[in-house]
Amino acid sequence: MGLAERRKALGYSQEGLAHVLGVDRTTVGRWETGKTSIQPPLRPKYAEALQLGLAELDALVTRPATTPREPVGSSSGDRHGSRDRHGSGDRDDVIRREFLRALAVAGAGLPSGETDNVVEGVQRQASDDFLRMNGHLWQVYQLARAKASVYPIVRDQLAVLAKTLGHRSDTEARALCGAAGDIFQLAGELAFDDNRYTDAAASYLLAASASKEAGSYDLWACALTRHAYVDVHERRYHEAVGILSAAERIARRGDSSLSTRHWVAAVQAEAFAGLGDLAACERALDRAEKVVHLAGSTQNKGWLRFDGSRLAEERGARYVQLGRLDLAERTLRGALGQVALAEGQSFRRRGVVLANLAAIGVKRKDPEQVVTYGRQALHLAQESSSGYVVRRLQALRADFGGLAHDVRVAELDAEIDALSATHREG
Structure with missing residues (x-):
């Protein structure tokens, strides 16, 4: 038995064990695959969590992992169960790091101001292609009964987008950042539904960063709102209120014909209910309900899907939280x-x-x-x-x-x- 097998035998996910130890999930994954050593100060706590003595822990550490991870470029194992359901493995981290690196060096392709009509045309085409695919993936996600089935395609889209960003100029990268802010939100939704909160939060933060670079206020506000939702579901209501306050300010700078600010208000209501503040919750729900006054389309059927159809569900759930049975x-x-x-x-x-x-x-x-x-x-x-x-x-x-x-x-x-x-x- 290796470290991973011992963890699973005790009912821990990688995420759950990481929470107990106060480390990131990927750290647990690297320990289990032997890619990094367990830091000495953490060894006693790790041994205790696995219900082992230090000598027994040492014996497991020196034993090779029974199921080594496939290389990052492999597609077969990643899609068919080699990963821990509650910890997606190193590949997601690699994609996120690749995206950040690509964003940092994107300006190396062409000096500022040297884009011409041909380059701008390519830029628009690449961005439009990604956005069309993103829209399709959101639709598939919305219709799928088993949300996890969409994950492999989304992961591939993220990998391609990160690689594409690495070969674009500053101006092109900015256009592609909008597509990145979109698809990273979907990746976060999938991780959240799969109980992988650390992965979800990381994806939402990258979505917020990309959306800010793209100058898309509504996309940026939605990414922050989704990030706040992680805090709401882990009952960190004060932290959620702080993030949502920022999302509200950003949404005010966005497109007033979209429902962004109303969705922010709906999630604020849940955070206020968690704090037991009925008055603030009611005010937030009232702001959310103003979505019905918007003319025309209030959503883009992708990263923003708030049209008021769930307001009764939301209000009812808030009353449950507040004890108004x-x-x-x-x-x-x-x-x-x-x-x-x-x-x-x-x-x-x-x-x-x-x-x-x-x-x-x-x-x-x-x-x-x-x-x-x-x-x-x-x-x-x-x-x-x-x-x-x-x-x-x-x-x-x-x-x-x-x-x-x-x-x-x-x-x-x-x-x-x-x-x-x-x-x-x-």
């Missing part, structure tokens, strides 16, 4: 009918609404409501393989308390536990 139930029941008619992400969206209705049952100590809605949400999580819905069910399970003595709730508890284990191992 009657308001929450009435709102969520209405939202359930709307989601049933929605296309694309209806599995994921419906699963979250059902989990919130089950959460109301938990707060009311009503096992019938918990089981009725919880089992439906569980079924949708199984159908969609959505890590997002699984997380909501895990949070629900953590609050069962005395309800777990009810036979039906105990059965649901066991099924959620089994689904969570399958999701970790998948």
